[in-house]
Amino acid sequence: TGFFFFFCKKKSDGYQRKLRWLQARFQEGLRIKMLPLPERGFIEYIPGDYAWRPIADAGEYFFIHCLWVVGKSRGQGFARLLLDVCVEDARRSGRRGVAMITSEGNWLISRKMLESYGFKSVEQYAGDSLGPFDLMVLPFKNGKSPTFTGHLKKTVSRAAPGFTVVRSDQCPYLSDATE
Known part of the structure; x- marks a missing residue:
């Protein structure tokens, strides 16, 4: 979701796809909070009913699509600050909590970071x-907490043998990564 770091590439396919995706998601309650310049980071979250992840029972939660802090801004406590903003927004909005999917070794924030904030798995x-x-x-x-849906497992099982890419326009980097 590094859309805001794509400003210098406004004509790129990834930027244009993300822009269209954002315009539709704002109508669903998507929120983006950015660090003030010169810092580089943001958090993108949405009411759980509209989450672009394979989850169920998340309607009373805010769901974080992306938490991204890069460059010299990393390690300065900005991810925690952005989480603070999301959590406060969720409390003010009467949400049951905040949820996010995490994984090691890819573009998602680490489980360890979320655990240090108080998140529980x-x-x-x-996965395969x-x-x-x-x-x-x-x-x-x-x-009730959110759960994974069976949709992810069904999608994976329908994929042909070999390498299959499942993507959306939510992240502008995917255009470059999947071409």
């Missing part, structure tokens, strides 16, 4: 070639 998907993924939740109230 509520479900894991080991996809995983492992953790569904992490920071609950404010007791009740």
Whole structure:
């Protein structure tokens, strides 16, 4: 979702796809909070019913699509600051909590970072070639937590043998990575 770091590439396919994707998602309640310049980072989250991840029972949660801090801004506490903003927004909005999918070794934030903030793993998907993924939740109230849907497993099982790419326009870097 490094859309804001794509400003210098406004004519790129990834930028244009992300722009169209954002315009549609804002109508669903998508929120983006950016660090002030010269820092480089942002958080993108949405009401759980509209999350672009294979999850269920997340309607009362905010779901973080992307938390991204890069360059010299890393290691300065900015990810925690951005999480603070999201959590406060979720509390003010009467949400049950905040959720995010995490994984090591790819473009997602680490489980360890979310655990240090108080998130707990509520479900894991080991995956075949996809995983492992953790569904992490920071609950404010007791009740049902989000879960992975069977959709991810069905999608993977329908894929042909070999290399299959499942993507969306949510991340502008995917255009470059999948071409």
